[in-house]
Amino acid sequence: MGRIFKERTSVDEALRLFLEHISPLKKTEEISLETCTGRVLAEDVISERNVPHYRRAAMDGYAVRASDTMGASPTNPVMLQLSDRVEEGSLTWVHTGAAVPEGADAVVMVEDTIAVGNLVEIRAQVYPTRNVGQVGEDIKKGDVVFEEGHLLRPCDAAVLALLGLDRAKVFKKPVVAVIPTGDELVSRQKGRDVLLPGMVLETNGLMSSLYVNKWGGIPRYLDIVPDSPESIKMAIEANMDTDMILLSGGTSVGKRDHGPEVVAALGELLVHGIGVSPGKPAAIGVINNVPVVCLPGYPVAGLVALYLFVRPGIRKLAAIPEISELILKRRLAAKVSSKIGYVNFIRVVFEGDKVRPLTGAGAGVLSSVAKADGYVLVPENIEGYDEGEEVDVFLIE
Missing domain, CATH: 3.40.980.10 (MoaB/Mog-like domain)
Structure with missing residues (x-):
């Protein structure tokens, strides 16, 4: 034949x-979040919960009623009573990420306060919701978090875990x-x-x-x-x-x-x-x-x-979405010759901010690929590139 x-x-x-x-x-399958990186979602992911599901402090400091801080400044501080609950004239210490107690609608950063026994000197005015993350601020119940066809990354797996999921439906x-x-x-x-x-x-x-x-x-x-x-x-x-x-x-x-x-x-x-x-x-x-x-x-x-x-x-x-390939712009350290009528695959190595074509790199010399950092594709209608010309360089995976 x-x-x-x-x-x-x-x-x-x-x-x-x-x-x-x-x-x-x-074709679809369900896999664990620990193995989902690089896989393609086979369905929309719709949140069944709010994230966060509570009001949380965005700073270390004191939960307060914003109205109690009106006019506060370094030269005109307001004194509030430290307490285990927030009422008129009192405040409570909160860590970043902690639940903001009932009665409070803002958090004063610790940098803007001075504690004196059970009293706290407030040296900055805050407004309602200041330094407070609201319920559903990150993700709201009913939100479409990811659409079918999304290529999952490690950060996406963490988001799915936040939603209470431990598995993802992906294409095989x-x-x-x-x-x-x-x-x-x-x-x-x-x-x-x-x-x-x-x-x-x-x-x-x-x-x-x-x-x-x-x-x-x-x-x-x-x-x-x-x-x-x-x-x-x-x-x-x-x-x-x-x-x-x-x-x-x-x-x-x-x-x-x-x-x-x-x-x-x-x-x-x-x-x-x-x-x-x-x-x-x-x-x-x-x-x-x-x-x-x-x-x-x-x-x-x-x-x-x-x-x-x-x-x-x-x-x-695999229904993997199109991702722009990394292309580096580099100037040639030597001339590149190629055959008209063919796309030519030229292996190159980096030399500082330039690339140099490998010599003696025939089709049977596999080590030429291992030695190369990337390759240049010379279009079929071009006889080659001169030294100093800028070319697109694709990295060898």
């Missing part, structure tokens, strides 16, 4: 086609099958010694699985599948219960590259050959509504396909 690339699809068009064939899963994570293929691959468990020439350790599946987990999916990391159409077909069919399938390796046009044609035989091959370098041999398709990404075997090319297609695909499956 195997075929020549008859055409090359742009990155934007390939991504559009891919996402067009993906629908959010909308998509399950992603990661299927490494290749007769030349050796599992890490069996390849602890130096391998024979032509044999390589299977690491792309490990990398893919870890990124799937990082981006909000649940990886199902499978054993190595031989370079045979029937073996690949059986592996795919055995994992049709997943929400996405990643085939690693066997995507080019050689005699042992069968992945894209197996996908075409089982379903629909949307794209084979993408205008990105490295990563041109990547392919995307769909089988019985399950999206499939064929990742190139060269590790950096596979990584590029992961970033460009798998990450947005998982985010759509």
